[in-house]
Amino acid sequence: xxxxxxxxxxxxxxxxxxxxxxxxxxxxxxxxxxxxxxxxxxxxxxxxxxxxxxxxxxxxxxxxxxxxxxxxxxxxxxxxxxxxxxxxxxxxxxxxxxxxxxxxxxxxxxxxxxxxxxxxxxxxxxxxxxxxxxxxxxxxxxxxxxxxxxxxxxxxxxxxxxxxxxxxxxxxxxxxxxxxxxxxxxxxxxxxxxxxxxxxxxxxxxxxxxxxxxxxxxxx
Amino acid sequence: xxxxxxxxxxxxxxxxxxxxxxxxxxxxxxxxxxxxxxxxxxxxxxxxxxxxxxxxxxxxxxxxxxxxxxxxxxxxxxxxxxxxxxxxxxxxxxxxxxxxxxxxxxxxxxxxxxxxxxxxxxxxxxxxxxxxxxxxxxxxxxxxxxxxxxxxxxxxxxxxxxxxxxxxxxxxxxxxxxxxxxxxxxxxxxxxxxxxxxxxx
Numbered sequence: 046x047x048x049x050x051x052x053x054x055x056x057x058x059x060x061x062x063x064x065x066x067x068x069x070x071x072x073x074x075x076x077x078x079x080x081x082x083x084x085x086x087x088x089x090x091x092x093x094x095x096x097x098x099x100x101x102x103x104x105x106x107x108x109x110x111x112x113x114x115x116x117x118x119x120x121x122x123x124x125x126x127x128x129x130x131x132x133x134x135x136x137x138x139x140x141x142x143x144x145x146x147x148x149x150x151x152x153x154x155x156x157x158x159x160x161x162x163x164x165x166x167x168x169x170x171x172x173x174x175x176x177x178x179x180x181x182x183x184x185x186x187x188x189x190x191x192x193x194x195x196x197x198x199x200x201x202x203x204x205x206x207x208x209x210x211x212x213x214x215x216x217x218x219x220x221x222x223x224x225x226x227x228x229x230x231x232x233x234x235x236x237x238x239x240x241x242x243x244x245x246x247x248x249x250x251x252x253x254x255x256x257x258x259x260x261x262x263x264x265x
Numbered sequence: 266x267x268x269x270x271x272x273x274x275x276x277x278x279x280x281x282x283x284x285x286x287x288x289x290x291x292x293x294x295x296x297x298x299x300x301x302x303x304x305x306x307x308x309x310x311x312x313x314x315x316x317x318x319x320x321x322x323x324x325x326x327x328x329x330x331x332x333x334x335x336x337x338x339x340x341x342x343x344x345x346x347x348x349x350x351x352x353x354x355x356x357x358x359x360x361x362x363x364x365x366x367x368x369x370x371x372x373x374x375x376x377x378x379x380x381x382x383x384x385x386x387x388x389x390x391x392x393x394x395x396x397x398x399x400x401x402x403x404x405x406x407x408x409x410x411x412x413x414x415x416x417x418x419x420x421x422x423x424x425x426x427x428x429x430x431x432x433x434x435x436x437x438x439x440x441x442x443x444x445x446x447x448x449x450x451x452x453x454x455x456x457x458x459x460x461x462x463x464x465x466x
Contacts (some may be wrong), residue, residue: 191301
């Protein structure tokens with residue numbers, strides 16, 4: 046009886062811990078790091094984390110002023126440092142992805158809408174800068190019909206000069222719940238039919254793109 | 266063989282160590298650009314020839330058509346090589362902003378020498394874009410590059426910083442070359458300004 050109780054307490058504790066904002070941010074950060082394309086910006090989560098960081102900073106300052114045991118303060122400080130690192134790294138990983146797939150992101154609305162307002166501004170500015178750099182160095186020196194930055198020549202019907210994120214790379218993921226065929230895109234129904242909960246799976250990114258966007262799996 | 270120079274240019278890029286920049290290969294680069302112009306002239310000449318013979322340029326599949334096609338494809342290949350060369354270099358340059366510093370002057374001279382003038386210009390503009398993003402968001406992103414392990418770190422003072430600098434929990438005599446065990450948050454600003462270095466290992 047006693048052990049049963051303590052496991053249920055532990056379970057409560059686990060679920061509580063796994064739903065804190067820091068844990069959510071860690072999840073978003075991991076997903077962002079492993080996904081080949083840019084994911085939806087977690088605007089409200091980032092906002093909450095920013096506020097929590099501010100609060101924690103104030104707390105640490107207050108503790109220092111109150112002469113609380115330095116060890117305790119340094120533990121709080123360490124926790125704060127970790128959260129700050131997570132936030133910075135999350136934003137950084139996103140910017141680096143934007144840098145990498147600039148032209149693709151700007152020409153596909155789906156990707157562009159996943160960016161925060163500041164990221165969109167950054168992306169636009171970078172595209173102008175990189176565009177004019179490429180123009181000046183290469184394109185202006187080529188014959189007229191070959192000067193497009195997005196197309197190989199004017200005879201190309203599609204934009205065939207744009208680096209595109211490779212959605213067929215493999216990722217490691219874990220389902221948060223049992224996934225049936227309905228959770229996946231119908232077009233991949235031949236490749237993937239189900240996924241067990243909590244089972245580490247090595248899979249092609251595009252097959253799990255939909256459940257990832259719906260928050261049903263996490264990338265590891 | 267057509268488009269071989271373009272291939273050499275890309276090879277030049279690929280043979281370098283990852284993340285390291287080779288000097289901008291102006292000579293080879295210009296040769297590839299010249300080849301493009303040459304291909305285009307020959308392409309136009311062939312099309313003119315077909316027009317003079319009054320054959321339908323769009324529909325006819327004769328020797329001249331395929332000749333022109335070869336020139337067209339070679340030109341495209343060269344363009345792709347040129348763009349890949351500049352674009353991949355631009356990616357390395359973007360990385361400098363993260364790993365080395367946001368100002369051109371902060372880049373070591375060995376790196377500056379390897380940049381073309383347009384690349385220097387690009388680095389400046391890109392850093393400015395990054396800086397304005399950070400200002401908008403209100404978070405410095407080019408600190409905290411590695412996950413923090415310990416709130417305290419070991420540092421060595423690199424420059425004379427004067428005595429009695431007030432740190433958050435003590436005052437220290439930060440004489441040049443002396444080593445200290447400081448709070449990371451205290452030390453970070455001095456490390457960023459190059460007055461201290463972190464001792465690891």
